[in-house]
Amino acid sequence: MTRAEILERYAALPVPTTKDEHWRFTDLAGFDPDAWTANGATGPSSAPSLIELDVAGVAHVGEAGIEIESAPDRIRFEPLPEDHELLYSLVGWDEKFAAHNAAMWTSGLLVHVPRGVVLEKPLYVRIANSVEGGSLFWRLLIVAEPESRFTLIEEYTSASPDLVAYSNAAVEIVVQDAAKVEYVSVQNLSRGTWHFASHHARVERDAELDWVAGGFGSAKGKIRIQNDLAGPGATSRVTGAYFADGTQHLDYDTFQEHIAPSTTSDFAFKGALRDTARAVWRGMIRVEEGAQKTNAYQENRNLLLSKTAHADSIPGLEIMANDVRCTHGATLGQVDREQLFYLMARGLSRAEAERLIVRGFFQDVLDRVELEPVREALASALESRIPQA
Numbered sequence: 343m344t345r346a347e348i349l350e351r352y353a354a355l356p357v358p359t360t361k362d363e364h365w366r367f368t369d370l371a372g373f374d375p376d377a378w379t380a381n382g383a384t385g386p387s388s389a390p391s392l393i394e395l396d397v398a399g400v401a402h403v404g405e406a407g408i409e410i411e412s413a414p415d416r417i418r419f420e421p422l423p424e425d426h427e428l429l430y431s432l433v434g435w436d437e438k439f440a441a442h443n444a445a446m447w448t449s450g451l452l453v454h455v456p457r458g459v460v461l462e463k464p465l466y467v468r469i470a471n472s473v474e475g476g477s478l479f480w481r482l483l484i485v486a487e488p489e490s491r492f493t494l495i496e497e498y499t500s501a502s503p504d505l506v507a508y509s510n511a512a513v514e515i516v517v518q519d520a521a522k523v524e525y526v527s528v529q530n531l532s533r534g535t536w537h538f539a540s541h542h543a544r545v546e547r548d549a550e551l552d553w554v555a556g557g558f559g560s561a562k563g564k565i566r567i568q569n570d571l572a573g574p575g576a577t578s579r580v581t582g583a584y585f586a587d588g589t590q591h592l593d594y595d596t597f598q599e600h601i602a603p604s605t606t607s608d609f610a611f612k613g614a615l616r617d618t619a620r621a622v623w624r625g626m627i628r629v630e631e632g633a634q635k636t637n638a639y640q641e642n643r644n645l646l647l648s649k650t651a652h653a654d655s656i657p658g659l660e661i662m663a664n665d666v667r668c669t670h671g672a673t674l675g676q677v678d679r680e681q682l683f684y685l686m687a688r689g690l691s692r693a694e695a696e697r698l699i700v701r702g703f704f705q706d707v708l709d710r711v712e713l714e715p716v717r718e719a720l721a722s723a724l725e726s727r728i729p730q731a
Contacts, residue, residue: 343435345445352441367622367654368564368593373536375442378477378508380405391468392530392558392723393497395715398463401451403480405473408449416459417492422450422483429483432514432542432570439538439564443479443512450481453494455521461492464524464713469511471535472501477508484514486521486549493524493713500532500559507535509560515543515551519573522550526716530723531559533588540566547573547602554711556720557584557592557613558727568597571605571633581710582611583720585700585727586619586651593622598640600633600666609640612707614700614724615651622653627668628660636666643673645703647696647728697728 343351357375358365399419400411413419422429435441451467469480484494498509509531517523531537537560545551555567569578578598586592598607613621623642644653655672677699685695704724711717 348435348441349445351435352438352445355438355441357438364595364624365564368562368591370562375439375508379473379475380446380477391497391499392528393495393716393719395466395713396463397466398461399465401467403449403451403467403469405471405476405478408451414461416456417461418452418454419465420452422452422481426452426483428485428514428516432544433512433540437540439510440512440540443481443510443540446510447479447481447512449479450483452483454485455487455490455492457487458489459492460490464493464495467494467496469496469498470501471505471507471509471531473507475506477510480509480511482511482513484516484523484525486517486523488519488521491522493526495526495716496528498529498531498537498559500535503532505532505534507532509535509537511539513539513541515541517543517545517549517551519547520549522552524552524712526554526713528556528720529559529565533559533561533590535560537563537565542566542568542570543578544570544572545576545578548575549573549577551578552712553578553580554716555580555582556723557582557594558723560590560592562591564593564595566595568599569607570599570601571607572601574602574604576602577606579608579710580610581707583704583707583724584611584613584621585615585724586613586621587616587727588619589617590619594624596623596625596640598627598638600627600629600636600638603633604635605633606637607639610707610710611642612644612704613653614645614647614703614727615653616647616727618650620652624656624658625670626658626660627670629663629666629668631662634663634665636663636668638666638668640670641672644675645700646674646676693728697725700724700728
């Protein structure tokens with residue numbers, strides 16, 4: 343389809359409402375995706391970065407476009423061509439916000455790592471909103487050829503904490519036979535940004551995808567995460583940590599699709615909420631008829647730091663095979679008063695005690711993060727959300 347045809351498709355799709363099952367707990371009333379201005383920036387933003395580390399390649403993305411600061415040899419780390427054969431293969435235009443991205447994206451990056459290439463240092467992409475009332479449409483295509491191995495870190499940020507903006511992202515990841523990709527996506531946008539994103543990966547024979555998702559910013563929106571275990575022996579592991587406060591509303595919609603036999607998926611998301619913040623997680627494991635010997639797990643656990651915070655967890659299973667092992671779980675709980683009393687009785691302030699409790703709550707998911715700088719950045723971001731006094 344042409345961009346004009348995709349735009350027509352977008353215009354024909356209604357903005358989701360709470361009558362739609364996947365949007366039941368996220369009300370977009372009053373939000374008009376067409377009301378935001380396009381572009382308007384002249385250069386990369388100076389927004390702060392959450393993660394600092396030594397990298398092999400760097401790209402900066404903003405309303406004005408994409409700037410490749412450095413790129414390693416032997417790989418393609420370059421602006422995304424519109425005629426790439428894998429573009430739209432995983433994230434198309436069958437949903438309102440995905441269609442808006444497909445029609446409007448101007449900033450795109452192709453990361454293509456050839457067969458057998460191993461990158462010792464991560465690749466880093468920084469996407470920064472900087473225009474008040476502006477929109478930023480970002481697209482990323484990752485192709486890992488057989489037996490390649492690398493890490494890519496993607497960070498969403500804003501030029502100021504009060505910026506009001508619209509962010510729309512689409513990420514497609516193809517992990518070919520026996521390749522391994524570590525993909526880190528951290529969202530730390532301003533509290534005035536509406537953020538919508540579709541992340542979809544295809545993992546082929548004996549390949550491995552290790553995915554880390556961090557959510558700290560934005561006002562409201564939805565993030566979709568889908569893993570297709572498409573080849574025998576494929577493995578995916580998704581680790582998520584989020585923290586919302588004030589009036590933030592975070593919505594995660596996850597899908598583990600087991601297509602081939604002898605595949606494994608491991609999904610663990612944890613979140614903490616305070617004030618009147620709200621989080622929604624809807625997770626689905628689907629095992630196709632021929633996907634025997636599937637091993638799939640998903641969990642979502644939420645810690646409420648105030649009586650007015652709220653979380654909804656909706657796990658689900660669809661199993662068409664008969665020789666599988668699939669488990670899921672979801673919990674919701676307040677801060678343990680006995681733990682809080684014990685720590686405060688030993689001289690800690692309430693904020694210090696809560697910070698220790700939050701660190702302990704997230705420790706097992708943080709331990710799943712292989713890159714130490716990323717692990718420490720996530721831990722610091724989580725702990726910093728607890729007020730000093």
